[in-house]
Amino acid sequence: MTARSTSPESLWAVVLAGGVGSRFWPMSTPQRPKQLLPLVDDQPLLVNTLDRLRPLVPPARTLVLTNASLRAPILALVPDLPPDNVVAEPKPAGTAAALAWAAKLVAERGGPDAVMLCVHADWAVGDPGTFRDTLRRAADAAVAHRSLVTVGVVPTRDDPGFGYIQPGDEIEPGVRRVARFVEKPDRSRAARMRAEGFLWNSGIFVWRAGDFLDEVDALCPEVAPALKAAGDDLQRFFDDVTPVAVDVGVMERSRRVLVLPGDFAWDDVGTWGALGRVRRHDEAGNATTGRTHLLDARRNVVHAEGNAVVLYGVDDLVVVSGDGLTLVTTVERSSDLKSLIDSLPDDLRQRR
Structure with a gap:
């Protein structure tokens, strides 16, 4: 050595x-x-x-x-x-x-x-x-x-x-x-x-x-x-x-x-879905932050700022909520948001 x-x-x-x-x-x-x-x-x-x-x-x-x-x-x-x-x-x-x-x-x-x-x-x-x-x-x-x-x-x-x-x-x-x-x-x-x-x-x-x-x-x-x-x-x-x-x-x-x-x-930490690997999980594999409540839900990623998020009976979703806007997609699709962002009206795409 x-x-x-x-x-x-x-x-x-x-x-x-x-x-x-x-x-x-x-x-x-x-x-x-x-x-x-x-x-x-x-x-x-x-x-x-x-x-x-x-x-x-x-x-x-x-x-x-x-x-x-x-x-x-x-x-x-x-x-x-x-x-x-x-x-x-x-x-x-x-x-x-x-x-x-x-x-x-x-x-x-x-x-x-x-x-x-x-x-x-x-x-x-x-x-x-x-x-x-x-x-x-x-x-x-x-x-x-x-x-x-x-x-x-x-x-x-x-x-x-x-x-x-x-x-x-x-x-x-x-x-x-x-x-x-x-x-x-x-x-x-x-x-x-x-x-x-x-x-x-x-x-x-x-x-x-x-x-x-x-x-x-x-x-x-x-x-x-x-x-x-x-x-x-x-x-x-x-x-x-x-x-x-x-x-x-x-x-x-x-x-x-x-x-x-x-x-x-x-x-x-490249995508919302990647947070499922690096955040702490509950017993069902959900990785959450903020005020959340999940029932019969597995492997979801939830990021809540200000708003409360409730999931029931869904798996493998990404939910991001805060400041008057909520994004819902799948863990798989969260790796490519470019098409979505390009399609948005200016007031949503160019948030400040």
Whole structure:
């Protein structure tokens, strides 16, 4: 095993908290997007994320990258975050740009050897202690091997909604090179890859700021020129950069990528139906929040804000109610609300 090579003081957390999360309509709005909603428990997802990281990294070394319109709400929600640590992206530009700018800030404030723990704000993690232990191991591997480390989550189902990682040669116990990244497969291929030991591409990344910036400079022409030219001008950087995902712009091009397996009850909170996997259930498998009453009902997801919701004799439904509007669909159909949202009149679609 890698000897402990990372000092706690060198760790920085980078939380990606942009986007609106349209699949959580009607609760998710531009002013209160998914990451600010209490979807797993009674705390907003972003607060869950920061609380999960806090035993590893204090707020003073935590950066949150988000939409410009959300900077003030986030500072109000998490008052111990230094204002300079909430970075307002002028417009969406992909995760490669966001993480490159974050790496620049971390290198300036903590030095190029500072280690970034990069996560998203919209996950559920059932075992926070093991999650933190895995991040520590990933940090040690990143420092020891001067590598970009990704945590590949051990799959719990044949899910076509995720990308996958094929682990390659082992360089130390539990740490392997990445053989390849695979885009979202169909379900039968996902089943084969799971059986062959592939891991979910979770989007958890750990690296030293300087190592990541070196790879951006060498491999990512979409981002590197804009980063060099911008200096400290965030607006100029986002005006000039070409949007690209970090997986495509850096990770798939780099020969310095390692993967560590992660097994800590992780799930991507991507749809209303997904809440059935991450919320507490009653004996009939119903996952509810707010004032609800269910009789002879199974495997339903109910999110009630203000209004009471009563279900009788129905199974596998999603019911979302609050602020004068109620959505009813099935768990299966909740993964694709785009057609519904596109069909709505403006006063319903553009809720504020």
